[in-house]
Amino acid sequence: MPERTSTAVLDLDARPSSWGVAVLDVVGHRSILMALARTDFQARYRRAVFGVLWAAAVPLVQAAIVAAVFSHVVRTSSVPGPYGIFALSGVIAWSYFAVGLGTGATAVVDGAELSDRVWFPRAMLPVVPLISGLVGLGISLGCLLVAMPIFGAAPGPSVLLLIPAVVLLVLLTGALALILAAAHVYFRDVRYLVQAALLVWFYATPVLYPAQLLGRYRPLLDINPLTGVIELFHAAALGWEPAMLAPVAVSVATLVVGLLVAAEVYRRYDRLFADRL
Amino acid sequence: MTDTILIEGLGKRYVKYVDQPTLVGSLLPFRRSRPSPLWALRGLDLRVEKGQTIGVIGRNGSGKTTLLKLLSGVTRPSEGRLRVMGRIAPLIGVGVGFRRELTGRDNVYLNGLLLGMERRRLDRRFDDIVAFAELQDFIDTPVKFYSSGMFLRLGFAIAIHSEPEVFLLDEILAVGDLAFQSKCFERLRMVQGSGTTIVVVSHSMNAIRGMCSRVVLLRRGLVDMIGDTEDVIARYHELLSVEGDADEETARSGGERMYVGGAVIEESRLFGPDGPVNYADGGEQLELRVRLRFEQAVDSPLVGMQIFNEEGVLAYACHSFLGLRHRRYDAGETAKVFIRFVPRLGGGTYRVFCLVATADGRGSLAVQPRGVSLFVAPRLGSRGVADLQGSIEVDGRVMPVG
Structure with a gap:
C-alpha cells in the first residue's frame, strides 16, 4: 500500500494558484513531461523505415532545395562564406521553430483528451514537441558540422555560438508556443493564424538571405524577434558580426517578456482551460 | 477518523458561448458571441472520511460530472474551497489516454505516470498489471492492434494498480467479459477494505447500493439530499417520478x-x-x-x-x-x-x-x-432486462447462481 500523506495534495478555490504552488506542480509532474516527450518522439519516428534519421532528413532536404533555388535568386556574394552553409544553418533553426510553434500552438487543445480525467500542468503540452524535436535538431546540427568543411568553411571557435543559439531558439519557441496554445483554447482560429503567420514570417526573417541585403532598412528586420536567433546560427556557422548584436538583444528581451507572460497566463488559467475544451 | 475530502460551499459556473469565439472576431467591433453563465454546481458542503465510499447520484445535468472534474483538479471552482488529502485518480475511462502507435508496455508506463505513479513503483507493479489485464502475450504489440476488450482491460488494470488515496469511479462500466468483471469487482472490494476513499458516480442504483453507505443526491447543481444509501435512493426515485426525463418524453x-x-x-x-x-x-x-x-x-x-x-x-x-x-x-x-x-x-x-x-x-x-x-433489486449472477430465473446444473449437481 502507498504511503499515506495527511497534507492536502489538492487545495483549490476560485483564486489562481500561488507562484509557489504553480512551480511545485510543474516540478512534481516533470516525469510526465519526459514521458510525453519520449512517446511523442517514438510515435513520430519509431515505425518509419529510417527511424530517427527522418527527424534530421526533412530539414536537410528542405535546406538543400531552398539553397539550390535561392543561390540563383540571392546575391550570394554578400554572404560571408559558402551560401549552402549559410542557408543550411538558417533552415535548420527555422524548421525547428516552425514545427515547434505549429504543433506547440495547438498542443493544449489537441491534448485535451490526455488531461481530461487526470490533471497535470497544461503548460507541459506545448513544450512536449520542443523536447522531442531536440533529437532531430541535434542530428541536423551534426550534419551541418560535417557539411561545413566539405563546403570549405572549416568550423572555427564561433561554432561554440551554437550553444546559446540553441538555448535561445528552444526557449523563444517555447515562450511563443505557450502563449499561442493558451490563446488557442479560447480562440480556435489561432491554429490557422499561426500557419498563415509562419508563411509570412519565413520571408520576413533573414533565413535564406543575409540581413545586410536590406541596406538601410535592416533595422526593420531587427525588430523581428526571430532575426536574432537565426543570426546566431548564421554566426555560429560563418562567424560573428557586430551588427548581429541588436537583433540578438531583441530576441533575448522578447524571450524574457514572453516567458513571464506565459508563466502568468498558465498560473491563472491552467485549470480553467478545461472549461473550454 | 480523518477527512480525506473536504468541500466547503463549492460552486462551479460555466460560461457557455453560442458560437465558438475567434480571435479575429473578438477584435472586430461587431458580432461578439454572447456568453451565458450557468451554475453547474453550487453550495456543496461535503466531508468524506478516509476509507469511506460515497456515492453521487442525480439525473443528467445535475452536476455529477462537474463534481468529478473538480475533484480530479481538472477544473477550478468558481467559489468555495476543495481540499483532497492525498493523491486522487480516476479508476475507469483512463484508457482514452492511450497512444495507439505505442506498445502496451509503453502505454502502461505513460498511463501510470499520468495517474501519478512513480516510475519505480511502475517497475515493481508492471508484471502485476500485465497479469491482471491478461495481456502477457500482447504487451509488446502496439495497442492499435488490441480489441476493445483488451484496451479496456489494460486501462482498468493500470488504474486499479495506481493505488491512490482517493479513487474516482465514473460509472462502473462493464469491462471485458464476465470473468474479468467479477475479477474487477473482487479487486474493488479489496481496495474498499484497504482504507482507500472512493467516490462513485453512477446512474446504476445497483452499483450505488452495492458499494456505498452514504450517498449525495444532486439536482440541478444543488444538493438535494445527503444521507444513508436507501433513503437517498428512495428520494431519487421520488424525484424521477415527479419530474420525468426529457429522453423519456418519446x-x-x-x-x-x-x-x-x-x-x-x-x-x-x-x-x-x-x-x-x-x-x-x-x-x-x-x-x-x-x-x-x-x-x-x-x-x-x-x-x-x-x-x-x-x-x-x-x-x-x-x-x-x-x-x-x-x-x-x-x-x-x-x-x-x-x-x-x-x-x-x-x-x-x-x-x-x-x-x-x-x-x-x-x-x-x-x-x-x-x-x-x-x-x-438485482439477482446475483444474472444480468439483462429480464429475470428468467435460470438455474444451473452440472453433472446432476445444482450450482448456485451468482
Whole structure:
C-alpha cells in the first residue's frame, strides 16, 4: 500500500494558484513531461523505415532545395562564406521553430483528451514537441558540422555560438508556443493564424538571405524577434558580426517578456482551460 | 477518523458561448458571441472520511460530472474551497489516454505516470498489471492492434494498480467479459477494505447500493439530499417520478400512437403487498393503480402498461384486448385501473407508464409525462432486462447462481 500523506495534495478555490504552488506542480509532474516527450518522439519516428534519421532528413532536404533555388535568386556574394552553409544553418533553426510553434500552438487543445480525467500542468503540452524535436535538431546540427568543411568553411571557435543559439531558439519557441496554445483554447482560429503567420514570417526573417541585403532598412528586420536567433546560427556557422548584436538583444528581451507572460497566463488559467475544451 | 475530502460551499459556473469565439472576431467591433453563465454546481458542503465510499447520484445535468472534474483538479471552482488529502485518480475511462502507435508496455508506463505513479513503483507493479489485464502475450504489440476488450482491460488494470488515496469511479462500466468483471469487482472490494476513499458516480442504483453507505443526491447543481444509501435512493426515485426525463418524453406516449386526447391520468402509483412501493425485491406481485378521468365521452377505451429500462428499451408491455367492447364513459367520469404484474425484470431502474387509448388502439387518449419509477433489486449472477430465473446444473449437481 502507498504511503499515506495527511497534507492536502489538492487545495483549490476560485483564486489562481500561488507562484509557489504553480512551480511545485510543474516540478512534481516533470516525469510526465519526459514521458510525453519520449512517446511523442517514438510515435513520430519509431515505425518509419529510417527511424530517427527522418527527424534530421526533412530539414536537410528542405535546406538543400531552398539553397539550390535561392543561390540563383540571392546575391550570394554578400554572404560571408559558402551560401549552402549559410542557408543550411538558417533552415535548420527555422524548421525547428516552425514545427515547434505549429504543433506547440495547438498542443493544449489537441491534448485535451490526455488531461481530461487526470490533471497535470497544461503548460507541459506545448513544450512536449520542443523536447522531442531536440533529437532531430541535434542530428541536423551534426550534419551541418560535417557539411561545413566539405563546403570549405572549416568550423572555427564561433561554432561554440551554437550553444546559446540553441538555448535561445528552444526557449523563444517555447515562450511563443505557450502563449499561442493558451490563446488557442479560447480562440480556435489561432491554429490557422499561426500557419498563415509562419508563411509570412519565413520571408520576413533573414533565413535564406543575409540581413545586410536590406541596406538601410535592416533595422526593420531587427525588430523581428526571430532575426536574432537565426543570426546566431548564421554566426555560429560563418562567424560573428557586430551588427548581429541588436537583433540578438531583441530576441533575448522578447524571450524574457514572453516567458513571464506565459508563466502568468498558465498560473491563472491552467485549470480553467478545461472549461473550454 | 480523518477527512480525506473536504468541500466547503463549492460552486462551479460555466460560461457557455453560442458560437465558438475567434480571435479575429473578438477584435472586430461587431458580432461578439454572447456568453451565458450557468451554475453547474453550487453550495456543496461535503466531508468524506478516509476509507469511506460515497456515492453521487442525480439525473443528467445535475452536476455529477462537474463534481468529478473538480475533484480530479481538472477544473477550478468558481467559489468555495476543495481540499483532497492525498493523491486522487480516476479508476475507469483512463484508457482514452492511450497512444495507439505505442506498445502496451509503453502505454502502461505513460498511463501510470499520468495517474501519478512513480516510475519505480511502475517497475515493481508492471508484471502485476500485465497479469491482471491478461495481456502477457500482447504487451509488446502496439495497442492499435488490441480489441476493445483488451484496451479496456489494460486501462482498468493500470488504474486499479495506481493505488491512490482517493479513487474516482465514473460509472462502473462493464469491462471485458464476465470473468474479468467479477475479477474487477473482487479487486474493488479489496481496495474498499484497504482504507482507500472512493467516490462513485453512477446512474446504476445497483452499483450505488452495492458499494456505498452514504450517498449525495444532486439536482440541478444543488444538493438535494445527503444521507444513508436507501433513503437517498428512495428520494431519487421520488424525484424521477415527479419530474420525468426529457429522453423519456418519446418513450412515454407509446411510440407511433397518435395523441388525440380526451382523458387525464389523475394518479398512478405502484403498490406491493404492503402498500405503495417504488422497488421490487423478489418475485412478489406488484400492482399499478391508475385513476383516469375522461374529459369527453369515450367508448370502451383500451388500457395497458409499458415498462422501459434506463436506456429507454421497452422491457415489457401489455394492453387489454383490442376492440373489446366493455363500457362507455361520459365526460367527467372516472375509472380505476389496476394492472397486476410480477416484475421478473433484471436488476435496474425502470419507468412504468400507463397507456390509455381508443378502442382500436390507434389514438392515445392520455399522456403520462412522468411515469412511475420502479427499482428492481438485482439477482446475483444474472444480468439483462429480464429475470428468467435460470438455474444451473452440472453433472446432476445444482450450482448456485451468482
